[in-house]
Amino acid sequence: MSEALTYASYLKLDELLSLQRPRSEGEHDEMLFIVIHQVYELWFKEVLHEADYCRALLEANDAHRAQHTLKRILTILKVLVAQLDILETMTPTEFLTFRERLESASGFQSDQFRALEFLLARKLRASLERFPAGSRARAALERRWGEPTLWDAFLHYLAREGHPVPEGELRRDVTAPIRPSAAIQDILVRIYREDPKNSELCERLVDLDEGMMEWRYRHVKMVERTIGAKQGTGGSAGSRYLRTTLNEPAFPDLWEIRTQL
Numbered sequence: 001m002s003e004a005l006t007y008a009s010y011l012k013l014d015e016l017l018s019l020q021r022p023r024s025e026g027e028h029d030e031m032l033f034i035v036i037h038q039v040y041e042l043w044f045k046e047v048l049h050e051a052d053y054c055r056a057l058l059e060a061n062d063a064h065r066a067q068h069t070l071k072r073i074l075t076i077l078k079v080l081v082a083q084l085d086i087l088e089t090m091t092p093t094e095f096l097t098f099r100e101r102l103e104s105a106s107g108f109q110s111d112q113f114r115a116l117e118f119l120l121a122r123k124l125r126a127s128l129e130r131f132p133a134g135s136r137a138r139a140a141l142e143r144r145w146g147e148p149t150l151w152d153a154f155l156h157y158l159a160r161e162g163h164p165v166p167e168g169e170l171r172r173d174v175t176a177p178i179r180p181s182a183a184i185q186d187i188l189v190r191i192y193r194e195d196p197k198n199s200e201l202c203e204r205l206v207d208l209d210e211g212m213m214e215w216r217y218r219h220v221k222m223v224e225r226t227i228g229a230k231q232g233t234g235g236s237a238g239s240r241y242l243r244t245t246l247n248e249p250a251f252p253d254l255w256e257i258r259t260q261l
């Protein structure tokens, strides 16, 4: 007979709690650094799980549950942003006690973060090619490369709701960045004025876009206060590179229309 399920066996706690392995010789702060990154990766996993579900709900015309799912994602995003406060209790000198043990490892190489970017229509070939052919990360990103983004699912949903989304937008190359579109903006303005159900959905997508930008901003500020203008362990120009990723909304049309409302 199999053993009775317990809290520890259900959650695989023995495995989970054996996965924090500092590389330094007892430098106190490395544990926090490892735990916080692992927690982020677990939340990224859950956010991807929910965002995939949200896309499927839009494809099934279930706007109500899609919105509910977006609300859950946004609540997680708030926690992700708030968690940076914990890391900011680590001073630059504390970080330096173990930084060189990271070698070239960096959040730059988080494939789940890239997967989230892919879902939000920021698909860069370099993000995919960074991972070795045949690796789990590469396979996961290749699978997502040709999948519709959340924005594409949203446009198809709007078309099925009777909004005149141009054929070109419905057949657009889902690997290309989203370009602002006057036709889509006209539709969105009409939705905000006349279609309360879908305008709420638009607002949740703006929340999501703003939440991601907020995370990027807080991350770069944390990087500036911790390593100043030093190069990143991942080989980029550090905060100078990170600043180039700020203020790049995933859904530009939803921001463009604000002035017209």
Ligand code: HEM
Residues within 6 Å of the ligand: 036, 037, 040, 041, 087, 095, 106, 107, 108, 109, 110, 113, 219, 222, 223, 226, 227, 231, 232, 233, 234, 235, 236, 237, 238, 239, 241, 242, 245
């Ligand atoms: C002391 C703490 C941290 C420092 C100093 C730091 C520093 C950096 C730097 C310099 C980069 C640019 C790439 C490079 O050259 O390495 C970067 C990228 C990145 N970091 Fe951090 N980071 C920290 C904590 C975190 C945490 C907790 C996460 C959560 C997962 C994270 C996720 C990322 C991601 C996803 C990128 C890629 C961003 C992009 O390319 O747009 N970082 N980090």
